Amino acid sequence: EADIYQTPRYLVIGTGKKITLECSQTMGHDKMYWYQQDPGMELHLIHYSYGVNSTEKGDLSSESTVSRIRTEHFPLTLESARPSHTSQYLCASSGSTSGKETQYFGPGTRLLVL
Amino acid sequence: QQPVQSPQAVILREGEDAVINCSSSKALYSVHWYRQKHGEAPIFLMILLKGGEQKGHDKISASFNEKKQQSSLYLTASQLSYSGTYFCGPKRGGADGLTFGKGTHLIIQP
Numbered sequence: 001e002a003d004i005y006q007t008p009r010y011l012v013i014g015t016g017k018k019i020t021l022e023c024s025q026t027m028g029h030d031k032m033y034w035y036q037q038d039p040g041m042e043l044h045l046i047h048y049s050y051g052v053n054s055t056e057k058g059d060l061s062s063e064s065t066v067s068r069i070r071t072e073h074f075p076l077t078l079e080s081a082r083p084s085h086t087s088q089y090l091c092a093s094s095g096s097t098s099g100k101e102t103q104y105f106g107p108g109t110r111l112l113v114l
Numbered sequence: 115q116q117p118v119q120s121p122q123a124v125i126l127r128e129g130e131d132a133v134i135n136c137s138s139s140k141a142l143y144s145v146h147w148y149r150q151k152h153g154e155a156p157i158f159l160m161i162l163l164k165g166g167e168q169k170g171h172d173k174i175s176a177s178f179n180e181k182k183q184q185s186s187l188y189l190t191a192s193q194l195s196y197s198g199t200y201f202c203g204p205k206r207g208g209a210d211g212l213t214f215g216k217g218t219h220l221i222i223q224p
Contacts, residue, residue, distance in 0.1 A: 043117070103203075105156050
């Protein structure tokens with residue numbers, strides 16, 4: 001059972017608001033990731049981190065930003081939410097054992113921007 | 115670049131077999147396979163590393179041909195619980211995240 005948590009699970013917010021999606025894991029994993037997924041569609045990597053103070057942009061350009069101040073915490077922030085940001089956001093983490101890195105996903109945050 | 119999965123969708127009767135293919139235009143370090151049920155987070159199935167590796171779990175197995183930059187997932191004698199969307203996630207380097215394919219929607223009917 002993976003110990004990775006996301007809050008909130010659902011968020012409905014108006015255009016222009018600043019929001020932060022929380023993600024935390026208790027597995028001590030160095031690597032963490034944010035994926036964006038529209039209903040029934042593929043997952044797109046938008047951010048990842050190798051460890052504390054490390055953040056990288058993923059394959060899909062995103063207006064969101066991330067920070068990694070603590071190993072267990074990888075929040076994602078949208079400074080000004082827009083309807084185009086409506087999607088599901090999945091956080092994941094992975095730890096390396098003998099070169100095999102399994103990504104464990106959190107339950108996701110479903111965001112609706114009105 | 116995003117890997118290409120085929121087929122896009124498949125409907126089977128319980129007990130039938132299925133093969134899901136995943137190919138990449140770039141050299142691969144490893145391939146991850148995940149299954150996602152509607153409204154849930156993806157669940158890890160297996161990871162294959164270089165060297166023509168094959169793995170299996172219960173009646174689900176996979177192969178990885180690094181020269182062809184392809185991986186295939188084999189579902190034998192499918193069960194109703196196998197329904198969901200299957201994603202392959204090739205990894206090009208050791209540290210970056212996964213670039214998932216568009217997914218293959220699998221529906222198992224009784």
